[in-house]
Amino acid sequence: MDKKRLRKARLQKLTIKTTSGYITVPAYYGQDRKTGQWVMPMRERLGMHEHQAMSHGLESQLCYLAANAKSYEKAAEMAGRQGIDTDNNQIQRVVQRVGERAQAQAAKRVEAAFGLKTNKDIRRQAALELKDTEPFVMVVMTDGTMLRSRGKDWGLAPASAPGERVAWHELKAGLVLRLSVERTGPGRELARHYVATDGDSAELGRLLYAEALRGGLEQADWVYFIADGAAWIWNVAEEHFPGSVQALDFYHASEHLWALARVLHDDNEEEARRWVEPVLSSLKHSGGQALLTLLDDLGKTATDGKWGGGKREALAREAAYFAKHASRLDYHEAREKGVPLGSGSMESACKQLQGRFKCAGQFWSISGEQNLMALELAWRNGDWYKLWANCA
Numbered sequence: 001m002d003k004k005r006l007r008k009a010r011l012q013k014l015t016i017k018t019t020s021g022y023i024t025v026p027a028y029y030g031q032d033r034k035t036g037q038w039v040m041p042m043r044e045r046l047g048m049h050e051h052q053a054m055s056h057g058l059e060s061q062l063c064y065l066a067a068n069a070k071s072y073e074k075a076a077e078m079a080g081r082q083g084i085d086t087d088n089n090q091i092q093r094v095v096q097r098v099g100e101r102a103q104a105q106a107a108k109r110v111e112a113a114f115g116l117k118t119n120k121d122i123r124r125q126a127a128l129e130l131k132d133t134e135p136f137v138m139v140v141m142t143d144g145t146m147l148r149s150r151g152k153d154w155g156l157a158p159a160s161a162p163g164e165r166v167a168w169h170e171l172k173a174g175l176v177l178r179l180s181v182e183r184t185g186p187g188r189e190l191a192r193h194y195v196a197t198d199g200d201s202a203e204l205g206r207l208l209y210a211e212a213l214r215g216g217l218e219q220a221d222w223v224y225f226i227a228d229g230a231a232w233i234w235n236v237a238e239e240h241f242p243g244s245v246q247a248l249d250f251y252h253a254s255e256h257l258w259a260l261a262r263v264l265h266d267d268n269e270e271e272a273r274r275w276v277e278p279v280l281s282s283l284k285h286s287g288g289q290a291l292l293t294l295l296d297d298l299g300k301t302a303t304d305g306k307w308g309g310g311k312r313e314a315l316a317r318e319a320a321y322f323a324k325h326a327s328r329l330d331y332h333e334a335r336e337k338g339v340p341l342g343s344g345s346m347e348s349a350c351k352q353l354q355g356r357f358k359c360a361g362q363f364w365s366i367s368g369e370q371n372l373m374a375l376e377l378a379w380r381n382g383d384w385y386k387l388w389a390n391c392a
Contacts, residue, residue, distance in 0.1 A: 002041040006030030014042055018055040019084060047388065056388040059094050062086065064384075066095045067375050070359045092368075099371025102378045102387055106207075113210035123218045130219050136190055138220035139177040139339060140208060140241060141346035142227045144170045145354045147198070150363045166363060171373075172197055172204040173353055175346050176212045181221055184338060191215060194380045196353055196373060198366070205236035211381070212241070224339045227346075228252040229325060248328040250341035254280055256318055257291075263314040284341065288322065288329025295319040 003009045009030035016023050027042035043049070047056060062079060069075040072088035072095075079086050112118035146168050153163030178190040193215050195207035209217075217223065223244035227233040229252060237246055257279055261272035282290045299319055302312045322329070331341050353376065357369060378384050 002028040003030075005033060005041060006039070007033055012040070014040065015053070016046075016048075016055050017053055017058060019058050019061055019082075021083075021085075023055075054094065058084070059098055060384070060388065062091045062094050063098050063375050064379070066091050067356065067372060067379060070356070071362065095375065096368070096371050098387055099374045102374035102383075103370060105383070105386065106374060106377070109214070110206050110210040113213050114206070119213070122214050126214055126216050127219060130216050133178075133190065133216075133219075134183075135181045135221050136178045136216065136219075137181055137337070137339060138212060138215070138217060138223045139175075139179055140212060140223065140225045140237075140244070141175040141177075141343045142173065142204065142208070142233050142236065143343060143346045143350050144172045145350040147171050147354060147357050147369065148363060149369060150365055154363065169198055169366075171350075171354065172199070172201065173346070173350050174204060174208045174211075175349050176208065176215050177345070178216060178220070179339065181338075188338070192380075194349060194353070194377055196377060198370070201232040201236055205240045208236065209240040217241075224334075226340065226343050228343070229321065246328045247330070247334060247339075247341070248325045249343045250284065250331055251344070252342075253283065253322070253325075253329070256321060257283075260314055260318045264311055283329065284331050284335070287332045288326055291329070292319075292322060292326060295322060 006028060007030055009028045011026055012029045013024050014027040016025075025042070027040050029040045030038065032039050043052070061082075061084070062075070065075040065078050066072060069078055072092050075091050076086055076088040079091070113122060147170075149167050149169060151164035151167040153165050156163040156165060173194070173196040176193045176195070178192075180188045180190055193211045195204065195211050197203045197207055212223075223241050224247065225237040225241050225244040226247040226249060227237075228249050234246065237244055257276050258272070261276035261279075262269070265271040265275060279291060279294065295315065295318065298315055301307075302315055307315075334341055353373070356372065356376065357364060375387075378387060
């Protein structure tokens with residue numbers, strides 16, 4: 001079959017590096033009668049590009065080790081213990097190549113989520129996959145963390161020369177959870193998907209929406225969006241999750257109240273605790289209206305000498321903060337519905353995502369970080385093996 005397809009066909013040896021060592025098979029090479037291109041049909045059937053010398057299985061194994069080891073050197077050591085002949089430079093090259101493919105596939109999914117026809121296709125596929133799933137609520141969370149990369153003067157010598165050798169940038173991340181509305185406890189979480197970008201808030205919003213859409217956004221009983229108080233986060237919620245129930249992270253709200261308590265009680269920790277604990281309990285069990293009333297009443301009495309030392313300013317600042325988030329303080333209802341009061345899962349996810357990129361002595365190029373992060377997200381979101389499907 002291969003020989004008939006080709007002009008000037010000649011039999012060659014195709015050598016492929018695999019997890020079991022090198023394998024050599026005979027394969028025809030020649031000029032395609034239809035396209036005129038010089039091809040090796042055997043490569044196409046194996047899903048390998050023209051110059052690929054490594055099997056998909058080996059690429060997958062090396063990428064997995066790179067994402068889970070603390071360094072490329074450690075990944076090479078682990079590969080050697082599995083009988084794979086490689087080194088850190090080869091693993092890094094594979095990660096860059098496959099990571100670029102992972103980024104391209106993720107970008108394609110986002111583009112499809114915002115296309116008129118492709119959006120309908122995604123919703124239809126999600127409905128098909130989830131038709132027998134128990135009723136669920138979709139929970140969306142966001143947060144950010146700082147990552148270290150090479151600065152514009154990376155490698156500048158001598159060491160004493162002034163320069164920007166290290167740079168920091170924010171990684172914005174998000175979680176999309178499906179929680180059963182019928183169950184409680186650890187088994188309640190039905191699915192979890194991650195997104196991350198070092199782009200802006202608009203890019204994070206697009207990623208969150210695309211992941212939520214294929215994860216069952218249209219099939220959810222309702223959508224719950226919880227995060228800290230950053231304005232850009234609520235812009236994302238309004239744009240991509242209109243009608244969602246929004247909530248201010250309870251523990252973030254607690255930090256604001258503790259800070260106020262310490263100011264009002266002159267940093268006397270015991271007095272601050274006695275004031276803030278009942279306030280927090282009321283907020284958690286009854287919602288935000290009592291808190292807003294309390295802060296308003298305090299503001300009306302903040303006129304005499306005891307309100308010096310910046311107390312009036314602190315009170316006004318926190319009162320304005322909680323007034324701005326008044327509609328996001330209904331923790332009583334959240335408790336009744338069993339959704340989280342805080343975004344602890346998101347903070348944990350950030351720590352997990354950043355862990356590989358903050359190892360001692362490591363300073364990443366932006367492209368190197370992005371490619372490895374794309375592989376990390378592909379693994380966590382169940383897209384890993386799609387990276388080698390029809391990739392020739």
